[in-house]
Amino acid sequence: MSRFWHPRVARLHPYVPGEQPKMERLVKLNTNENPYGPSPRVVAAIQAAAEAGMQLYPDPEAMALRTAIAEFYSDFGITPAQVFVGNGSDEVLAHAFHGLFRQDAPLLFPDISYSFYPVYCTLYEVPFETIPLDDAFAIRLADYEGDNGGIIFPNPNAPTGRALPLADIQGLLERNTDSVVVVDEAYVDFGADSAVALVNRFPNLLVTQTVSKSRSLAGLRLGLAMGHPDLIAGLVRIKDSFNSYPVDRLASAGGIAAFADRGHFERNRRTVMADRERLTAELAGLGFEVLPSAANFVFARHPRRAGADLARALRERAVIVRHFDRPRIADFLRITIGTPEQNRAFLSALEDALAQP
Amino acid sequence: MSRFWHPRVARLHPYVPGEQPKMERLVKLNTNENPYGPSPRVVAAIQAAAEAGMQLYPDPEAMALRTAIAEFYSDFGITPAQVFVGNGSDEVLAHAFHGLFRQDAPLLFPDISYSFYPVYCTLYEVPFETIPLDDAFAIRLADYEGDNGGIIFPNPNAPTGRALPLADIQGLLERNTDSVVVVDEAYVDFGADSAVALVNRFPNLLVTQTVSKSRSLAGLRLGLAMGHPDLIAGLVRIKDSFNSYPVDRLASAGGIAAFADRGHFERNRRTVMADRERLTAELAGLGFEVLPSAANFVFARHPRRAGADLARALRERAVIVRHFDRPRIADFLRITIGTPEQNRAFLSALEDALAQP
Numbered sequence: 001m002s003r004f005w006h007p008r009v010a011r012l013h014p015y016v017p018g019e020q021p022k023m024e025r026l027v028k029l030n031t032n033e034n035p036y037g038p039s040p041r042v043v044a045a046i047q048a049a050a051e052a053g054m055q056l057y058p059d060p061e062a063m064a065l066r067t068a069i070a071e072f073y074s075d076f077g078i079t080p081a082q083v084f085v086g087n088g089s090d091e092v093l094a095h096a097f098h099g100l101f102r103q104d105a106p107l108l109f110p111d112i113s114y115s116f117y118p119v120y121c122t123l124y125e126v127p128f129e130t131i132p133l134d135d136a137f138a139i140r141l142a143d144y145e146g147d148n149g150g151i152i153f154p155n156p157n158a159p160t161g162r163a164l165p166l167a168d169i170q171g172l173l174e175r176n177t178d179s180v181v182v183v184d185e186a187y188v189d190f191g192a193d194s195a196v197a198l199v200n201r202f203p204n205l206l207v208t209q210t211v212s213k214s215r216s217l218a219g220l221r222l223g224l225a226m227g228h229p230d231l232i233a234g235l236v237r238i239k240d241s242f243n244s245y246p247v248d249r250l251a252s253a254g255g256i257a258a259f260a261d262r263g264h265f266e267r268n269r270r271t272v273m274a275d276r277e278r279l280t281a282e283l284a285g286l287g288f289e290v291l292p293s294a295a296n297f298v299f300a301r302h303p304r305r306a307g308a309d310l311a312r313a314l315r316e317r318a319v320i321v322r323h324f325d326r327p328r329i330a331d332f333l334r335i336t337i338g339t340p341e342q343n344r345a346f347l348s349a350l351e352d353a354l355a356q357p
Numbered sequence: 358m359s360r361f362w363h364p365r366v367a368r369l370h371p372y373v374p375g376e377q378p379k380m381e382r383l384v385k386l387n388t389n390e391n392p393y394g395p396s397p398r399v400v401a402a403i404q405a406a407a408e409a410g411m412q413l414y415p416d417p418e419a420m421a422l423r424t425a426i427a428e429f430y431s432d433f434g435i436t437p438a439q440v441f442v443g444n445g446s447d448e449v450l451a452h453a454f455h456g457l458f459r460q461d462a463p464l465l466f467p468d469i470s471y472s473f474y475p476v477y478c479t480l481y482e483v484p485f486e487t488i489p490l491d492d493a494f495a496i497r498l499a500d501y502e503g504d505n506g507g508i509i510f511p512n513p514n515a516p517t518g519r520a521l522p523l524a525d526i527q528g529l530l531e532r533n534t535d536s537v538v539v540v541d542e543a544y545v546d547f548g549a550d551s552a553v554a555l556v557n558r559f560p561n562l563l564v565t566q567t568v569s570k571s572r573s574l575a576g577l578r579l580g581l582a583m584g585h586p587d588l589i590a591g592l593v594r595i596k597d598s599f600n601s602y603p604v605d606r607l608a609s610a611g612g613i614a615a616f617a618d619r620g621h622f623e624r625n626r627r628t629v630m631a632d633r634e635r636l637t638a639e640l641a642g643l644g645f646e647v648l649p650s651a652a653n654f655v656f657a658r659h660p661r662r663a664g665a666d667l668a669r670a671l672r673e674r675a676v677i678v679r680h681f682d683r684p685r686i687a688d689f690l691r692i693t694i695g696t697p698e699q700n701r702a703f704l705s706a707l708e709d710a711l712a713q714p
Contacts, residue, residue: 054395055393120598221415241479247578251605
């Protein structure tokens with residue numbers, strides 16, 4: 001606390017990201033990073049961009065990148081005017097909280113969800129109400145139809161990994177027409193249907209995505225949103241009142257290459273999904289309840305061992321997973337899908353931990 | 358305007374950055390970019406960083422980068438806890454407006470200054486009052502000693518290029534002890550004395566800088582602030598409630614190399630300063646009044662030709678400079694120092710334009 005802080009600074013409860021340990025040789029399955037590198041075309045594009053022009057500002061409108069993203073989604077009829085880009089999807093979400101959610105009714109989001117949402121609410125003074133997941137830890141969109149100043153949920157949800165059918169999202173949008181609905185698709189490419197398919201039908205739908213997960217570029221910081229041009233224009237007004245050039249030349253070049261290389265993207269996500277199914281079966285074999293996942297992680301609990309204890313026992317064995325010390329989910333572990341070697345190391349450490357009383 | 362915007366979105370007057378023209382072969386002297394590329398060590402560091410680890414998040418604390426910056430300023434006793442980094446100095450400034458300026462008294466800044474300041478004030482609802490430059494277009498800090506919720510000014514100022522003596526800044530800090538004073542040093546390396554020298558004496562001083570100008574990295578988006586650890590902690594709380602990882606792996610690697618290569622930095626800035634003195638003399642020879650500049654641009658007006666007309670005539674001759682259609686400065690042109698070839702092309706186009714009635 002400092003007398004030079006605005007009172008709002010003291011009121012904040014900042015988000016705590018998963019640990020980025022300095023230790024080498026850890027099996028790191030705690031922040032849902034992709035275990036494989038990005039497309040070689042991405043690396044080449046970044047290296048070429050570094051060679052020339054770094055003394056010049058990027059295009060403040062990032063038009064080449066927005067065009068590449070629109071082309072990736074051309075089956076859904078997406079145009080560059082329907083695409084917004086930012087310095088990671090967290091920045092894109094922040095602008096949406098600041099500019100698109102109303103303050104005269106509560107924002108609705110799941111009680112168990114991305115823990116950054118309430119942080120944004122405090123930062124921008126957005127009132128909110130959390131809606132409980134059902135007993136199977138699924139989002140029930142019928143519960144989101146009350147008076148609200150906006151709705152946001154991840155699909156698939158994190159940290160549960162559970163996906164919603166697109167028909168449910170469409171039903172919500174048909175009934176909720178007076179506030180903005182944000183579908184946060186950070187993990188969508190690992191097995192859920194994208195709501196980008198609905199962007200041209202619902203002017204109040206904003207879909208956010210990231211290159212951090214399915215395009216193996218958490219280190220690049222690039223996020224995006226797709227929606228009606230008026231929603232995008234609102235985000236642009238916030239962005240242009242905050243930072244004219246949030247996407248640097250290297251992120252732009254890398255992002256364009258990432259959306260262009262469909263082959264690498266498809267192979268990568270299919271590998272992760274196949275390994276997820278194997279890991280799910282093996283965890284079930286060890287007695288775990290594993291929620292059905294459409295993400296690059298699984299959320300699992302053991303009927304007889306506390307989550308905190310297992311997380312600690314794994315850490316002692318040089319494996320880190322994410323544990324949330326929160327109601328309803330304190331006995332779960334969130335385990336990122338790693339390489340086959342990492343997954344084996346995790347399972348072996350886990351078997352060892354379970355064998356200890 | 359959209360019914361899905363928060364009312365604050367409609368109220369914004371977003372910042373308009375200098376044009377980034379798509380045309381080739383323009384002599385582009387409008388956005389104060391460095392005419393030379395960054396250190397080759399920066400390019401090599403970025404290219405190496407792109408090769409491995411891009412699928413992993415950056416260090417959310419950017420400790421290696423903050424350490425490199427603290428080392429650069431070790432003569433002033435700066436430690437990493439006194440350094441904040443962000444996605445360009447515009448983002449760093451935005452967080453300062455959001456978290457460090459009070460709302461119970463007006464923020465003070467010069468009437469002619471960086472035109473992003475009033476934009477941030479609207480975004481974060483910070484009341485402000487502008488203080489006129491004196492008749493020589495200099496900041497007079499004695500005018501900033503009234504009741505205020507904060508003070509911000511660039512040193513050297515933009516778009517005038519005029520620098521303040523460090524003793525004047527010290528005097529202000531000795532008398533203004535109850536609100537935060539931000540010295541925005543985007544251009545400081547081209548001839549002004551840095552207030553980083555005062556950071557260890559005044560707990561309410563924040564100094565912001567960028568790698569965009571003197572380190573030739575406008576395309577990288579990396580800005581920084583130095584101040585008391587409590588001020589830095591306040592900025593970190595805002596940042597961690599907005600975006601955990603604003604500085605990507607490539608910007609971190611490039612930034613570390615940029616602060617390490619003192620030789621390139623010194624040669625670059627001395628070249629630009631020498632070319633500025635030549636250009637100033639040549640403009641004076643053409644009858645221009647040129648304000649004394651400590652930046653990588655000059656601000657100049659002709660006694661008999663309107664600024665808007667000259668800017669237009671230059672553009673017709675494929676040279677772009679920045680013109681602000683605003684009171685007091687409408688007859689000035691802001692001309693970025695280019696390469697000797699660019700400066701000659703500018704002067705030649707200017708002579709041609711002046712020869713036309």
